Amino acid sequence: MPYTRVDMEKVEKKYAELTERLKAAKSADEQFEIHKDYYKFSDDVFTNIELAEVRNSIDTTDEFYEKEKEFYDENAPLIESLDIKYKKTLFESPFREGMEKHIGKVAFKNIEIAMKAFDDSIIDLMQEENALVTRYDKLLATAEIHFRGEVYNLSMMRPFMVNSDRATRKEACEAVEAYFSSVTSEIDEIYDKLVKNRTEQAKRLGYDTFTELGYYRMGRNCYSKDDVENFRRQVKESFMPLVNRIHEKRAARIGVTDGLKAYDNGVWFKEGNPNPTGTPQEILEMGQKMYHELSPETKEFFDFMMDNELFDVLSRKTKRQGGYMTYFPKYKSPFIFANFNGTEGDVDVITHECGHAFQGYLVGNNEIVKEYRDIGMETAEIHSMSMEYFTNPWMKYFFGDRADDFLTLQISDAIAFVPYGCMVDEFQHIVYANPEMTPAQRKEEWKKLEEIYRPHIDWGDSIMKSAYWQRQGHIFQVPFYYIDYVLASVCAMQYKVRMEKDYKATWQDYLKLCGMSAKDFYVNMLPQCGLEVPFRDGTVEHLVKALDKMV
Numbered sequence: 001m002p003y004t005r006v007d008m009e010k011v012e013k014k015y016a017e018l019t020e021r022l023k024a025a026k027s028a029d030e031q032f033e034i035h036k037d038y039y040k041f042s043d044d045v046f047t048n049i050e051l052a053e054v055r056n057s058i059d060t061t062d063e064f065y066e067k068e069k070e071f072y073d074e075n076a077p078l079i080e081s082l083d084i085k086y087k088k089t090l091f092e093s094p095f096r097e098g099m100e101k102h103i104g105k106v107a108f109k110n111i112e113i114a115m116k117a118f119d120d121s122i123i124d125l126m127q128e129e130n131a132l133v134t135r136y137d138k139l140l141a142t143a144e145i146h147f148r149g150e151v152y153n154l155s156m157m158r159p160f161m162v163n164s165d166r167a168t169r170k171e172a173c174e175a176v177e178a179y180f181s182s183v184t185s186e187i188d189e190i191y192d193k194l195v196k197n198r199t200e201q202a203k204r205l206g207y208d209t210f211t212e213l214g215y216y217r218m219g220r221n222c223y224s225k226d227d228v229e230n231f232r233r234q235v236k237e238s239f240m241p242l243v244n245r246i247h248e249k250r251a252a253r254i255g256v257t258d259g260l261k262a263y264d265n266g267v268w269f270k271e272g273n274p275n276p277t278g279t280p281q282e283i284l285e286m287g288q289k290m291y292h293e294l295s296p297e298t299k300e301f302f303d304f305m306m307d308n309e310l311f312d313v314l315s316r317k318t319k320r321q322g323g324y325m326t327y328f329p330k331y332k333s334p335f336i337f338a339n340f341n342g343t344e345g346d347v348d349v350i351t352h353e354c355g356h357a358f359q360g361y362l363v364g365n366n367e368i369v370k371e372y373r374d375i376g377m378e379t380a381e382i383h384s385m386s387m388e389y390f391t392n393p394w395m396k397y398f399f400g401d402r403a404d405d406f407l408t409l410q411i412s413d414a415i416a417f418v419p420y421g422c423m424v425d426e427f428q429h430i431v432y433a434n435p436e437m438t439p440a441q442r443k444e445e446w447k448k449l450e451e452i453y454r455p456h457i458d459w460g461d462s463i464m465k466s467a468y469w470q471r472q473g474h475i476f477q478v479p480f481y482y483i484d485y486v487l488a489s490v491c492a493m494q495y496k497v498r499m500e501k502d503y504k505a506t507w508q509d510y511l512k513l514c515g516m517s518a519k520d521f522y523v524n525m526l527p528q529c530g531l532e533v534p535f536r537d538g539t540v541e542h543l544v545k546a547l548d549k550m551v
């Protein structure tokens with residue numbers, strides 16, 4: 001896939017031309033033809049931006065793509081500005097009704113929200129914000145953890161931190177803590193600047209705090225912070241007892257009698273968590289066999305990924321942390337990035353990230369490409385998290401005779417994640433409602449939330465009790481994103497409960513949801529696809545009742 005830097009002069013000209021043609025058009029059909037030109041043009045631009053982003057993430061020390069990334073940190077807000085002006089013309093079109101028939105009513109709601117979230121007056125702040133996030137990413141990507149005479153990056157430390165030998169994982173967690181102690185004030189400084197920057201953006205756009213703007217930036221077009229708050233309340237009331245039971249069982253299973261410590265977190269079995277048995281290459285091959293057997297649609301998808309070498313999954317020292325799936329619109333092609341480290345997380349890449357990629361691939365030929373691809377993350381994460389469960393019957397390919405242990409771990413871990421996700425979300429609501437808080441006060445708030453949401457952890461005198469959030473990239477990169485994982489998980493678990501009774505019918509509902517993309521509003525789509533909306537009263541309670549019998 002050849003890369004060329006986006007030529008800003010040409011981009012400006014093209015947007016001006018498209019906007020003029022749109023204004024001169026005599027009918028909705030004519031406008032839609034112009035809009036198809038826009039698809040082609042913007043697919044090209046966004047593919048180049050995405051290629052630079054991907055190539056920077058696979059080697060954060062590559063100077064060429066570091067420069068390109070800097071270029072887009074600066075210029076992406078300018079492109080966004082042009083894009084919004086184009087869409088504004090569409091929004092104010094006299095043929096709006098006709099255009100709604102072509103691209104859907106959700107598209108227009110999303111344009112309205114995009115306009116609320118952006119104005120040229122905040123471009124300088126957005127540029128500064130991008131640079132701060134890049135600084136945070138780079139700091140963590142180049143972290144050097146000294147452990148037993150070797151130097152590791154953060155993701156390479158994970159196997160030691162969940163080691164079956166308690167002394168090893170204690171020592172590993174201490175090594176990671178030592179690293180965070182050395183950078184905690186720098187991260188505090190970056191975050192303080194981010195909070196103040198985002199608050200200033202909100203002020204310039206006429207909002208009291210960043211929260212409302214943050215919701216618009218997440219493209220939330222059918223629910224508010226009150227809905228999310230109601231969801232967290234349900235979790236505190238109905239879900240926490242189940243979580244606490246899961247941790248009691250876990251303590252008994254791993255033989256901890258003196259209370260679960262921070263370094264016991266993520267350990268589910270006395271003999272250690274089940275690890276995949278194969279090499280990275282074998283994991284990919286097993287993935288291919290699995291998707292061949294699962295359905296004709298998944299077979300076609302996975303062959304496409306393998307034939308076109310669309311995985312970069314091996315861990316290297318200078319790669320960015322974490323994993324993601326992205327999409328190159330010009331090539332209708334998903335791409336998967338990960339850092340394999342020999343733990344069960346590697347299989348998540350084949351199930352979770354492939355769930356995202358599968359959905360992208362499935363709707364790649366849809367004519368209304370751009371609007372339908374504008375999927376909220378609370379929806380997109382259902383595609384991925386449900387795939388983690390739909391692939392359950394094949395886990396013996398990856399874990400051999402420990403497949404059952406993996407399934408126990410998977411659902412237990414998903415349940416334990418719910419309060420953590422809520423905590424990350426509540427923290428950000430507190431932070432942005434009180435932007436004048438000092439870094440020390442923010443850490444105090446996190447500590448309080450630990451006691452509400454993770455009371456099972458005995459932190460000792462670890463600084464991580466107040467600083468754990470500094471490892472959670474989403475808090476820095478995309479504010480208010482994190483709760484989407486929890487909302488989605490609650491939906492994926494509903495599918496999990498149902499597929500035990502009727503796998504085929506549940507799979508059909510899932511395919512329907514994937515196919516709908518962003519065609520309808522989230523709260524409308526879920527009931528059509530056999531799901532209860534997470535923040536509606538009773539959803540969490542119903543789920544707890546069903547899960548109680550399973551774990």
Ligand SMILES: [Zn+2]
Nearest residue numbers: 352356381384
């Ligand atoms: Zn995901």
